[in-house]
Amino acid sequence: MLKIATWNVNSIKQREAAAAEWLKQTAPDVLCLQELKCQTESFPRSTFEDLGYNCAVLGQKSFNGVAILSKHPIDEIITALPGDSTDEQSRYIEAAISLPGGEAIRVASIYAPNGNPAPSPKLDYKLAWLDRLKAHARTLLAYEEVLVLAGDYNVIPRPLDVYNPAAWAEDALFRLESRQAFRRVLHLGLTDAVLACDSRGGQYTFWDYQAGAWQKDWGLRIDHILLSPQALARLHGARIDRKPRNWDKPSDHTPVAVSLGL
DNA sequence: ATGGTAGCTGGGCTA
Numbered sequence: 001m002l003k004i005a006t007w008n009v010n011s012i013k014q015r016e017a018a019a020a021e022w023l024k025q026t027a028p029d030v031l032c033l034q035e036l037k038c039q040t041e042s043f044p045r046s047t048f049e050d051l052g053y054n055c056a057v058l059g060q061k062s063f064n065g066v067a068i069l070s071k072h073p074i075d076e077i078i079t080a081l082p083g084d085s086t087d088e089q090s091r092y093i094e095a096a097i098s099l100p101g102g103e104a105i106r107v108a109s110i111y112a113p114n115g116n117p118a119p120s121p122k123l124d125y126k127l128a129w130l131d132r133l134k135a136h137a138r139t140l141l142a143y144e145e146v147l148v149l150a151g152d153y154n155v156i157p158r159p160l161d162v163y164n165p166a167a168w169a170e171d172a173l174f175r176l177e178s179r180q181a182f183r184r185v186l187h188l189g190l191t192d193a194v195l196a197c198d199s200r201g202g203q204y205t206f207w208d209y210q211a212g213a214w215q216k217d218w219g220l221r222i223d224h225i226l227l228s229p230q231a232l233a234r235l236h237g238a239r240i241d242r243k244p245r246n247w248d249k250p251s252d253h254t255p256v257a258v259s260l261g262l
Numbered sequence: 263a264t265g266g267t268a269g270c271t272g273g274g275c276t277a
Contacts, residue, residue: 010277011269035277037270062270063277114277154277208277209267252268252277 001236002099002262003028004107006150006223007244008206008253011037012065015251016044022244023051028257029071030097032109032150035251036065036090043067060090066109066151068095075104082139083132089113091129099262105231106140110151115172123172126154130181138188140228146262147228149190152206152253154222155182157192160201161221173222190226193238193258203240206253214245223256234260 005028009015012033023031031053036043040059048055053069058079068074074095081092094108110133115126130153140147156174159165168174186192194203204219213219227235236259245254 014269035269063275116277211266213267249268 002260004030005257006032007255008034008152010251031069033067034111034152056095058090058093064090066093073098105146107148112154118172134185146231149226163218191232193225197238
């Protein structure tokens with residue numbers, strides 16, 4: 001069984017020990033990371049290499065930053081989302097990974113823009129970014145491979161995916177334009193793995209640091225794993241692991257993982 | 263009515 005996970009760690013320097021501990025406990029084949037908040041050279045590569053992972057890293061000073069950790073060889077790395085050569089934000093990395101049996105899969109670690117305040121140029125950037133993601137996903141789907149697009153999409157897909165929809169109506173994570181942009185990506189033929197396994201609400205992946213949101217379970221579901229038809233055909237399960245959100249000095253996000261029959 | 267938290271960075275931005 002191949003396990004692929006995603007986790008927005010909100011600073012890999014602050015979460016290095018937690019990420020290592022979670023890898024030891026969970027032993028995924030692939031882990032997509034977001035919000036590294038460090039430059040590529042500062043990524044604690046050896047910590048993860050010592051645990052048996054190859055690292056593909058796209059860092060950035062202070063903000064953003066994405067990575068893919070893989071137990072299996074990484075053959076090809078793409079570090080930019082096509083469509084805007086002037087975009088300097090490190091929000092996308094993609095890797096082709098060779099499995100022991102000779103099969104190859106393709107995985108992307110995604111950190112979509114937040115978009116607040118809305119409306120503003122930041123929301124415009126978010127919507128344009130999701131549109132670029134849609135265009136690139138269309139290209140990737142044509143390969144007809146096992147494809148996994150995992151990360152923090154900063155989109156709450158349904159009212160069931162937020163503790164209080166009314167309070168979030170005007171937020172860039174829940175505004176109609178954001179949900180529509182996300183849905184357009186899905187409509188290319190991708191499947192939200194968590195929903196495919198369990199369409200109930202309340203399966204949150206993020207709880208704000210403020211106002212005791214975690215203790216009250218005031219959460220959002222904004223971290224998603226999207227699967228190509230070839231990946232969906234192998235889907236055995238999806239799981240949100242709430243444990244790390246309860247550790248000391250946690251990220252505000254918690255990991256999401258899928259198991260594929262590969 | 264405001265601030266409430268966290269991280270990066272060294273004041274204010276991002277989330």
